[in-house]
Amino acid sequence: AxxxxxxxxxxxxxxxxxxxxxxxxxxxxxxxxxxxxxxxxxxxxxxxxxxxxxxxxxxxxxxxxGDMPQVVFVHAEDRSLLRDRDDGLEVAGVANALRTARFEVTEWIPGRTDRPAVDPRRRTVWFISPPLQRSGLEYDENEQALLDASTALIAEGEPVLLTVARSMLPLVGKPDPWSAVAASLGVEVDTGRVVFEWVPDGGEGASVRTWQAIDRHPESTKAPGGEVLDALRGKRFFVSHATPILVDESMDGSAVVLSAIRPNPLRWIEDDWRGDGVRIERMPSDGRFEEAVPVAVAVERFGIDGLQRLMVVGAGGWALSALVNEAGSLGGDRLVLANPGNRELAISGVAWLAGLDELVATASSGREVARFGGVTDAARTGWGFGLFVVLALGPLLLGTIVWSARRATT
Incomplete structure (x- = not known):
C-alpha cells in the first residue's frame, strides 16, 4: 500500500x-x-x-x-536547529545528510523538552552542540541544563559527539565546566585559549585570522577511530576559534587525533582572544607551538558498561549549515563543497559512534574533485618556484630566440 x-x-x-x-x-x-x-x-x-x-x-x-541508529541533536537554543535558516545558523545541513543516509533524526532541548525515548532495537547517538551565543560570563539556566545533560550522557556510557566552544570564564580566572565534561574518558578542552594566525596583507599591515582550513590530517592508524580519519583524508575541515584538546594517553583504551592544526611560524595560541585580535598590532613573541594542536579526537575507552566511544571537537560552529553547505563554483552549473570535511566528520563520526564501522567513509560528497595526496611542503614550494620562473622567464627566453633567429636570416 x-x-x-x-x-x-x-x-x-x-x-x-x-x-x-x-x-x-x-x-x-x-x-x-x-x-x-x-x-x-x-x-x-x-x-x-x-x-x-x-x-x-x-x-x-x-x-x-534493519533498524538504523537514531541521532539526537542536543542544544540549548530557544528554537529548533533542524529547520533551514537563511543565515545557516542551524544544523539542518547535517540533519538532512543523516536522513539521506537513513538515520532517524530528532532533537532535545534540555530544560524545555523531554528527553527522547530510546528505542531498544536501535542505537542512539547524541550530537551535542554548544550555545550559539552567550549573554554573559555565567551560564544561564538553559546552558546549565545542557551541561548537566551532557555530563549525564557521558556518565551513562552513551555514545556522544561533543562540541566544545571557547569560554570567557578562564580569562577571568574561573574554571569552565565544559572543559572537563569528558575528563572521565581522558579528554579535556582548553576553552580559555584559541589558535590565532598572523596574516600579512602584502603591505606593511597585517591582520589576525581566527579560523583555520585544515587540508592535511594525521597519518592513518588501525586503532578504533582510524576509520573516521581515513574518511577525512583529502577533505578540508574548516574550524573557527579552535581550542586545543588535551588527551590523557595514560588511560586504557585508544585515542585518535582526527584533525589537528599544524605548527607554523605565524600561528600561536592566544590566551586573551577578546576582540578576535583586533587590538593586536604585532605578532606576539610567545605562544607558538612546535607540535600539532588537536582540535578533533575520537576515543574508545572503558566506561561503566564496557567500551565507550566518544568524539570531541574543540571548535563551536563547525557543524552549522553555513559551513557544511558552503559551496564553490567550478563553472557553469558545477558546484563543489568548500568544506567537505565538516560534513564527513559529522556523518562518519555518527556511524562510528553507533558501532557501524562498515558505514564509515561511504559518503561521496567530498570526492567531486580529485585531490592530490603525499605532496610535501618542499615539493609544493619547489613547483611554485619552478612555475614562477617558467612563466616569468619563458616568454623572455622565447622572444630572444625568435629575435636571434630572424636576425641571423637577414
Missing amino acids: IVAESIAAGDVAIVDGPAGTTVIPGWQLFPASAVREGGEGTVVGFDRRFQGEETLVSAIRALRI
Whole structure:
C-alpha cells in the first residue's frame, strides 16, 4: 500500500530486497540544487553535489542493517536547529545528510523538552552542540541544563559527539565546566585559549585570522577511530576559534587525533582572544607551538558498561549549515563543497559512534574533485618556484630566440 501511494504521488525509485522494500521520492534523487529551468523546460543540470547514488546506496544499506541508529541533536537554543535558516545558523545541513543516509533524526532541548525515548532495537547517538551565543560570563539556566545533560550522557556510557566552544570564564580566572565534561574518558578542552594566525596583507599591515582550513590530517592508524580519519583524508575541515584538546594517553583504551592544526611560524595560541585580535598590532613573541594542536579526537575507552566511544571537537560552529553547505563554483552549473570535511566528520563520526564501522567513509560528497595526496611542503614550494620562473622567464627566453633567429636570416 505504501509503495502504491508513493507511486501515485509522483516519480520514485523502489529498492527491493530480501529484507523488505523501500521507496525513495524523486526529490531526494534530484535535489533542488541539481535542477534548473532551461529553454526546453525543467532539466537536470550537471551538479557535482548530486547525491543520488549515495541516496540509493543508503537505502540498500538500511535494508541490509534493519533498524538504523537514531541521532539526537542536543542544544540549548530557544528554537529548533533542524529547520533551514537563511543565515545557516542551524544544523539542518547535517540533519538532512543523516536522513539521506537513513538515520532517524530528532532533537532535545534540555530544560524545555523531554528527553527522547530510546528505542531498544536501535542505537542512539547524541550530537551535542554548544550555545550559539552567550549573554554573559555565567551560564544561564538553559546552558546549565545542557551541561548537566551532557555530563549525564557521558556518565551513562552513551555514545556522544561533543562540541566544545571557547569560554570567557578562564580569562577571568574561573574554571569552565565544559572543559572537563569528558575528563572521565581522558579528554579535556582548553576553552580559555584559541589558535590565532598572523596574516600579512602584502603591505606593511597585517591582520589576525581566527579560523583555520585544515587540508592535511594525521597519518592513518588501525586503532578504533582510524576509520573516521581515513574518511577525512583529502577533505578540508574548516574550524573557527579552535581550542586545543588535551588527551590523557595514560588511560586504557585508544585515542585518535582526527584533525589537528599544524605548527607554523605565524600561528600561536592566544590566551586573551577578546576582540578576535583586533587590538593586536604585532605578532606576539610567545605562544607558538612546535607540535600539532588537536582540535578533533575520537576515543574508545572503558566506561561503566564496557567500551565507550566518544568524539570531541574543540571548535563551536563547525557543524552549522553555513559551513557544511558552503559551496564553490567550478563553472557553469558545477558546484563543489568548500568544506567537505565538516560534513564527513559529522556523518562518519555518527556511524562510528553507533558501532557501524562498515558505514564509515561511504559518503561521496567530498570526492567531486580529485585531490592530490603525499605532496610535501618542499615539493609544493619547489613547483611554485619552478612555475614562477617558467612563466616569468619563458616568454623572455622565447622572444630572444625568435629575435636571434630572424636576425641571423637577414
